[in-house]
Amino acid sequence: MKDITLKEIATKLGISITTVSKALKNYPDVSAKTKQAVIDLAQNLHYTPNSFAVNLRTKESKxxxxxxxxxxxHFFSNVVNALIDEAEKNGYLVIILQSNESLALEKKQVELLIKKRVDGIIISLSNESNNDDHxxxxxxxxxPFVMFDKINKLITCSKVIIDDQKAAFNAVQHLIDNGCKKIVHIRGPLNPQNAIDRYIGYKKALEKNNIPFDTKLVYTCETVTFQEGIDFAKQIIKDHPDVDGIFAITDLVAVGVLSYFNDNKIKVPQQVAVIGFSNWFMSQVLTPKLSTVDQPSHEMGIESFNLLLEEMNCHKEGIPFTPRTIELDTSIIIRESSIKI
Amino acid sequence: MKDITLKEIATKLGISITTVSKALKNYPDVSAKTKQAVIDLAQNLHYTPNSFAVNLRTKESKxxxxxxxxxxxHFFSNVVNALIDEAEKNGYLVIILQSNESLALEKKQVELLIKKRVDGIIISLSNESNNDDHxxxxxxxxxPFVMFDKINKLITCSKVIIDDQKAAFNAVQHLIDNGCKKIVHIRGPLNPQNAIDRYIGYKKALEKNNIPFDTKLVYTCETVTFQEGIDFAKQIIKDHPDVDGIFAITDLVAVGVLSYFNDNKIKVPQQVAVIGFSNWFMSQVLTPKLSTVDQPSHEMGIESFNLLLEEMNCHKEGIPFTPRTIELDTSIIIRESSIKI
Known part of the structure; x- marks a missing residue:
């Protein structure tokens, strides 16, 4: 379809382009009659302002x-849900890209967004991200730039995070309070800060309770999937038949563990107590219902957008902006899978 | 940050803007030395082509x-997953909006996307959509325009769908083959075509097997949520203590049903067989594992983008495009929740 221009409207009505433009912007120095004629014709011709020209003029893409x-x-789709609704309320549209946990793809996507001249960028890093050039x-x-959840501590920008160390500490302390003495941690990959922090939280909880730390009780995910949960569960029972507690990096992995245990008649929580992380929806409908750490995904989406908006507004006005970090609270959700006592 | 222009690069190197532009596009009539000098300086100055100006010139936003x-x-996030990856491979970025099942919001979002001058639009309609002006x-x-899954039959555009009637028929036939005689259908809201078609499929399966259709055995969702599944399960058992099969519009609702039945010691499948629709991930990890209809979400995302791409390409070349409908296959996934025999 051919784009309708202000010029065509002006020609058809026999008035100047300036008058058409002013009429559409409801300027007071254009008569009501002319305004109505312009608006009617613009509607009939399906006129819409050329957003590319508007972008070029305002240097904003919104x-x-x-x-x-x-x-x-579950966690990321909940963040997206809150974030795009909040953005829309504030007049912004959101281009969504997924790195599929690949650093190479993440770099390419940052480049794409820069070329696209988006007004701001929000990222939760891939597991592979150990390089910060992009x-x-x-x-x-x-x-304007915000990182959330999976962040890089070395980059100075706004961040929205939780205290992963503390949350993991509390999860493991809960297992210990329920009588667990030999606790396995299925940790996340080596790079992501949140996997490192949850691992530190696990170690600190053992230390505080005088339980010796044993590297043989730590299993490291590569893909952080349901299938890895199944595979590790099998391996853990083989390696340590006397294991009595498992803290998994995320619910999806914990659900894999429960699935293997259910299929192999290993009783949860009686023989092994299990706790996950992130409070995925399905955790509440499993048998047994999975204990977990609630991560405020909705709030994280909203806060991430609003921090970016603050920076974009400062940027537009030429006001200096000092990056901030917002730390959101987590809580332990105790369900059937971890209560031995 | 001030945008670097071709003019600034030209001035700094003492060459013409045309030469700079040609050098960046690797034209053969610019010397290798000049090309290198231009590229080096462009990189040092963080030059990127102004995408707004490119959009204005090419009339494409990509x-x-x-x-x-x-x-x-689960279904929509899987479609998004496949669709944005496919779009990116083809050089397109995707703005994602969610109607939250509201027609008013859906209309506003269509308007936003038109104003934004996106190159094409893909929609799966909200439950409220009973008006097609937008x-x-x-x-x-x-x-260029594609609808998928929740479509409007009256609009002539490309569509990617499944045969909901046939899939629902097969799901109910499976319950009948497993000895169910009094089958409840928890249907979707009244507007969406897919809810209508699944309801028709349910009726046709009863008819084919000489089971009288009874409107009292049909329950209608408003929000299509887990909670509605719980509430309907309670109501169904109260209204029809002898119900022996339930076909739910989607797995999320079926999971609500299973959850209520589990908590209230109603045996699935022995007392009531249950089958869902859509094959959500969690369905395979529940106790009992939920039987369902597999909906090809990944393929739907890919086909939807590729149909749109075809139309966008025709549009760009000024070639007429005839909308097409692609119907994807479904299959019944039989798990524990429906096998009585």
């Missing part, structure tokens, strides 16, 4: 970019 | 809009 590891993921590039270009 | 009812939904507006403006 679009932001969001890069997350994956969309099919993140520094965002900073160097002075593009 | 961005498409996707409107779905909700992101936190969809006609997309057609009138000649914007």
């Amino acid at each position: 679009t932001i970019g969001l890069i997350i590891p994956e969309v099919v993921h 993140l520094k590039e965002i900073i160097n270009r002075n593009i | 961005t498409i809009g996707l409107i779905i009812p909700e992101v936190v939904h 969809l006609k507006e997309i057609i009138n403006r000649n914007i």
